[in-house]
Amino acid sequence: MERYNFSETEKKWQAYWNEHDSFKAENNSKKPKFYALVEFPYPSGHGMHVGHIKAYSGLEVVSRKRRLEGYNVLFPIGFDAYGLPTENTAIKTGVHPRQVTDENIKKFTSQLKRVGFSFDWSRVIDTTDEDYYKWTQWIFLKMFEHGLVFRDKTLVNYCPSCKVVLSNEDSQGGKCDICHSDVVQKTKEVWYLRITEYADKLLEGLDSVNYLPNVRLQQENWIGRSEGAFVNFTVKETNEKLRIYTTRPDTLYGVTFMVIAPEHPMIEAHRAEIANIAELDAYKEECAKKSEFERTQLVKDKTGVRIDGLTAINPVNGKEIPIYISDYVMMGYGTGAIMAVPAHDGRDYDFAKKFGIDIIEVIKGGDISKEAYTGDGEMVNSGVLDGMTNKKDSIAKMIEFLKEKGIGEKGVQYKMKDWAFNRQRYWGEPIPIVHCPVCGDVPVPYDELPLKLPPVQDYKPGEDGESPLARIADFVNCKCPKCGGDAKRETDTMPQWAGSSWYFLRYCDPANNTAIASQESMKYWLPVDWYNGGMEHVTRHMIYSRFWHRFLYDIGEVPTPEPYAKRTAQGLILGSDGYKMSKSRGNVVDPNDVVDEYGADVLRLYVLFMGDYEQAAPWNESSVKGCKRFIDRIWALQDIVTDGDSYSEDLTPIMHRTIKKVSEDIENMRFNTAIAAMMTLLNKIEEKGSITRGEYRDLITILNPFAPHITEEIWQRMGFGGALSDSKWAVYDEALCADKTVEIAVQVNGKIKAKLNIPADAEQDEVLKLAKADSAVAGLIEGKSIVKEIYVKGRLVNIVAK
RNA sequence: GCCGAUGUGGCGGAAUGGCAGACGCGCUUGACUCAAAAUCAAGUACGAAAGUGUGCGGGUUCAAGUCCCGCCAUCGGCACCA
Numbered sequence: 001m002e003r004y005n006f007s008e009t010e011k012k013w014q015a016y017w018n019e020h021d022s023f024k025a026e027n028n029s030k031k032p033k034f035y036a037l038v039e040f041p042y043p044s045g046h047g048m049h050v051g052h053i054k055a056y057s058g059l060e061v062v063s064r065k066r067r068l069e070g071y072n073v074l075f076p077i078g079f080d081a082y083g084l085p086t087e088n089t090a091i092k093t094g095v096h097p098r099q100v101t102d103e104n105i106k107k108f109t110s111q112l113k114r115v116g117f118s119f120d121w122s123r124v125i126d127t128t129d130e131d132y133y134k135w136t137q138w139i140f141l142k143m144f145e146h147g148l149v150f151r152d153k154t155l156v157n158y159c160p161s162c163k164v165v166l167s168n169e170d171s172q173g174g175k176c177d178i179c180h181s182d183v184v185q186k187t188k189e190v191w192y193l194r195i196t197e198y199a200d201k202l203l204e205g206l207d208s209v210n211y212l213p214n215v216r217l218q219q220e221n222w223i224g225r226s227e228g229a230f231v232n233f234t235v236k237e238t239n240e241k242l243r244i245y246t247t248r249p250d251t252l253y254g255v256t257f258m259v260i261a262p263e264h265p266m267i268e269a270h271r272a273e274i275a276n277i278a279e280l281d282a283y284k285e286e287c288a289k290k291s292e293f294e295r296t297q298l299v300k301d302k303t304g305v306r307i308d309g310l311t312a313i314n315p316v317n318g319k320e321i322p323i324y325i326s327d328y329v330m331m332g333y334g335t336g337a338i339m340a341v342p343a344h345d346g347r348d349y350d351f352a353k354k355f356g357i358d359i360i361e362v363i364k365g366g367d368i369s370k371e372a373y374t375g376d377g378e379m380v381n382s383g384v385l386d387g388m389t390n391k392k393d394s395i396a397k398m399i400e401f402l403k404e405k406g407i408g409e410k411g412v413q414y415k416m417k418d419w420a421f422n423r424q425r426y427w428g429e430p431i432p433i434v435h436c437p438v439c440g441d442v443p444v445p446y447d448e449l450p451l452k453l454p455p456v457q458d459y460k461p462g463e464d465g466e467s468p469l470a471r472i473a474d475f476v477n478c479k480c481p482k483c484g485g486d487a488k489r490e491t492d493t494m495p496q497w498a499g500s501s502w503y504f505l506r507y508c509d510p511a512n513n514t515a516i517a518s519q520e521s522m523k524y525w526l527p528v529d530w531y532n533g534g535m536e537h538v539t540r541h542m543i544y545s546r547f548w549h550r551f552l553y554d555i556g557e558v559p560t561p562e563p564y565a566k567r568t569a570q571g572l573i574l575g576s577d578g579y580k581m582s583k584s585r586g587n588v589v590d591p592n593d594v595v596d597e598y599g600a601d602v603l604r605l606y607v608l609f610m611g612d613y614e615q616a617a618p619w620n621e622s623s624v625k626g627c628k629r630f631i632d633r634i635w636a637l638q639d640i641v642t643d644g645d646s647y648s649e650d651l652t653p654i655m656h657r658t659i660k661k662v663s664e665d666i667e668n669m670r671f672n673t674a675i676a677a678m679m680t681l682l683n684k685i686e687e688k689g690s691i692t693r694g695e696y697r698d699l700i701t702i703l704n705p706f707a708p709h710i711t712e713e714i715w716q717r718m719g720f721g722g723a724l725s726d727s728k729w730a731v732y733d734e735a736l737c738a739d740k741t742v743e744i745a746v747q748v749n750g751k752i753k754a755k756l757n758i759p760a761d762a763e764q765d766e767v768l769k770l771a772k773a774d775s776a777v778a779g780l781i782e783g784k785s786i787v788k789e790i791y792v793k794g795r796l797v798n799i800v801a802k
Numbered sequence: 803g804c805c806g807a808u809g810u811g812g813c814g815g816a817a818u819g820g821c822a823g824a825c826g827c828g829c830u831u832g833a834c835u836c837a838a839a840a841u842c843a844a845g846u847a848c849g850a851a852a853g854u855g856u857g858c859g860g861g862u863u864c865a866a867g868u869c870c871c872g873c874c875a876u877c878g879g880c881a882c883c884a
C-alpha cells in the first residue's frame with residue numbers, strides 16, 4: 001500500500017462534495033430537520049485562527065453524523081462583516097472597507113473550504129450585503145414603529161481613540177472592547193433600543209431552552225433582576241419627595257442617612273436652599289473627571305459631601321436624617337438615591353464610619369461595632385417588624401405597611417440597561433431615520449430600503465465625534481418622507497451587534513427579497529436545534545439576538561418565541577506557552593500551516609482530541625503528530641483487510657462498544673473520548689492483525705464525521721458503493737457489547753490482592769469460591785471470620801475479614 | 803466582595819461510588835539504517851520492598867478522584883447594582 005497522500009485526497013473530495021452539493025439543506029424535505037448553528041466569523045485581515053476550527057468542528061461532527069442518520073441538516077456559515085477593525089484597516093491602508101471585507105471573506109472562505117467543513121455554501125450570508133442589511137434596517141424600523149427605539153441625551157461610554165459611543169457591553173471594565181483604551185463619560189445624543197422592556201421575557205424564556213448551566217447563569221446575572229421596594233422619603237426644607245429603591249425595605253428603621261448620586265437632579269433644583277453648594281459643585285466636578293472604571297474599580301475609600309441645608313425625614317419613624325452626595329451611588333440604577341443602613345450594608349457602614357454617622361442595629365446576630373451584619377436574624381428596633389425572624393416575611397410585611405401608609409410600594413429593578421444603538425462610524429448599517437424640523441424623527445419608508453451606505457472616499461471619523469456620513473451632503477440632505485420638506489438624514493450607523501442579531505433567520509431563506517425569510521422556511525427550520533459558540537458571546541450577542549427574535553415573535557414575524565433550543569460553548573485553544581493566543585505574544589497557530597503539513601483531517605481530529613471540548617487547552621505540536629499517526633494507521637488497515645461483511649467473533653464486542661461510545665460521545669460533545677475509543681479499537685485490530693470488510697466499513701463510518709476525506713477515499717477504494725457522505729451511520733447492538741470473559745479484581749478489606757479471569761455472567765457463589773481459593777487471598781483470610789462479601793458483576797470481589 | 807467552574811503522572815487528559823492514570827504526547831530500550839528521520843516492538847505514577855498516591859484537613863462507606871463538612875489555590879463572570 002502506498003503512503004496516504006493527504007493533500008491530493010483532500011482536494012479530490014472537497015471538489016467532489018462541491019460538485020455534488022453533498023451538504024445542501026433542502027427547504028422542502030420530508031426528512032426530519034436538524035439546524036446546527038455556529039457563530040459566523042468576523043472576517044478579519046489576520047485570517048482564521050485554530051480557535052475558529054475548534055469552534056466549528058464540534059457541530060461539524062454532529063452535522064455529519066445527523067446526515068448519516070437520515071436528517072435534513074442545515075449547517076450554514078456566513079460573515080459578520082461590519083465593524084471597526086475593517087474600518088481601521090481601511091483608514092490605515094487607504095483601501096476601501098468594501099474591498100477589505102471582500103478580500104477577507106475570500107480568504108476566510110478558502111480557509112474554511114480547505115478544512116472540509118460540510119457547510120451549505122449556497123446559503124452564505126454577508127451582513128454588509130445590501131440584500132442583507134435591508135432587513136436589518138427593516139427590523140429596526142419595526143422596532144421604531146412599536147416604540148422600542150428612542151433617543152435620549154445622556155452620559156455615555158465614549159472611546160476617545162475609536163471616537164465612538166460604546167454600549168455597556170462593549171466597555172466592560174472601563175476599557176474599549178475594540179482598542180482597549182480607557183473609556184470616558186461624555187454627554188451625547190444616543191439612539192436606544194428598549195431592551196429593558198424585554199428583561200422579564202428574556203429571563204422567563206430561559207426556562208424553555210436547554211443552555212449550558214453556565215450560559216444561563218451569565219444571562220441571568222447580566223439581566224440582573226432584583227426585587228425590592230420604592231420608598232418615598234420627604235425632604236423637610238422643600239417638602240418634596242426623595243424616592244429611593246431598596247432590596248431591604250425590612251431595614252427601614254435602621255436608616256441613619258441618605259445618599260444621592262452626584263448627578264441627582266435634586267441638587268440643581270435646590271441650589272438656593274443648599275448652603276454649601278460650592279463644595280458640592282467641586283465634588284461633582286471631581287467625580288465627572290473619573291472614568292467609570294476609576295469610580296467603580298479603584299476607589300476603595302468612600303468619599304462624599306453632606307448637603308448642608310437639606311434634611312430627610314424617614315417616613316416610618318419621622319426621624320430627621322442627613323443627606324449626602326457620594327459617587328458610590330449611581331444615577332443609572334434605581335432612582336439615583338439610596339437609604340443608607342450602615343448596620344446592615346457594607347458600603348453604608350464604611351461611609352458611616354468615615355463620616356461619623358450613627359449605626360443602628362435592626363437585625364440581631366452580628367457585631368455592628370466591628371462590621372456590617374448582612375445575615376438573617378431577629379428584627380429589633382423596628383416597630384411593626386419587631387420579633388420577626390424570617391427575612392422574606394419581614395420584607396413582605398414592610399411592603400404591605402408602606403403601601404397602607406402610601407409611602408412606598410413593591411418594585412423591580414434590572415442591572416441591564418437599554419441598548420445604546422448608534423456608532424459614529426462609516427462601516428455599519430445606516431440608521432434609516434430622517435430628522436425633519438417639522439415632523440421630528442421620521443422613519444425611512446419601508447419601500448425605500450435598503451438605505452444604502454454611500455460610497456465615499458473619506459471614512460475617517462470626525463474629530464467632534466461625528467460620523468463620516470455627516471460630511472456627505474448628498475446623503476444628509478433629503479426630503480421628509482412625511483411632509484416633503486427639507487430634512488436631514490441620521491448619519492450614525494448601527495453597532496456591529498445589529499447584523500448578528502438575526503442572521504440565523506436569514507439562513508432559512510437567504511435569497512428572499514420580500515421578507516427576512518419566508519414563513520414557510522422558518523416554520524420548517526426554527527428553532528435552531530443546537531447553537532455552539534464562545535462564552536464571550538453569551539451576554540451580548542446572545543441577549544441581543546434573543547431580544548430581537550422575541551420582538552419579531554411578538555409582532556408575528558417568526559414562529560418561535562426563542563431562537564435557540566440548545567446552546568453549548570467550546571473552550572479556547574491556548575498557545576503552546578499556555579497563554580491565550582495573540583498576535584503580540586506570537587503564539588498564534590495558523591490553520592493553513594497545519595493543513596499544509598498534516599492535512600485537514602489531522603487538524604480536525606486534533607482540535608477535538610486535545611481535551612474536553614468545553615475546556616481551554618494549550619496547543620501542542622507533538623500531539624498533532626499523534627493524530628497524524630492515527631490517520632496513517634487507519635489507512636494502513638487496507639493491507640490487512642479480509643473478506644466478510646460481518647464482524648469476526650473476537651472483535652464483535654469491541655466493535656459494538658466502540659460504535660455505541662462514539663455515537664453517544666458525539667451527542668454529549670465528548671469528542672476526545674470518542675476519538676480515544678476509536679484509537680483503542682485500532683490498537684486491538686492491529687494486535688489481531690486483520691480486519692474484515694464489514695469491520696472496516698463501520699470503523700471508517702464512525703470516523704467519517706471527524707476525518708471525512710480519508711474515510712471517503714478508503715470507502716471508495718474498498719468499493720463499498722456510492723459516497724460515504726450518502727451512506728448510513730453504523731448501528732450497534734447493546735446485547736453484543738459485553739465481552740464473554742472478564743478480569744475482575746479481588747479485594748481483601750478493600751485492598752486489591754489478586755485478579756481473576758472469569759466468565760462475565762458468573763454467579764456470586766462461584767466467584768467467591770474461586771477468589772478464596774486464590775493463593776494470595778487464602779493466606780489473608782485464613783483463621784479470620786468473614787464479616788461481609790461483596791461481588792460487583794464484571795468488576796470486583798471484596799472480602800471483609802476480621 | 804458576590805456567583806460559578808476547576809485542581810489527577812513529565813505534559814494534554816480518562817474514570818455510572820467498584821482495579822486511578824483509558825487514549826495521546828513525551829521519554830527509555832530494542833529492531834530497521836552508514837547515520838538520522840519515519841516506522842515497528844517492549845517499557846514508562848512514586849517506591850528496593852512492604853507500601854504510598856487524584857490541592858489540603860476531617861467525615862460517611864465493605865469500597866471515595868467521585869458523596870458530605872471545613873479550608874487553600876487557579877481560572878472565568880459580575881461588581882459601590884442599593
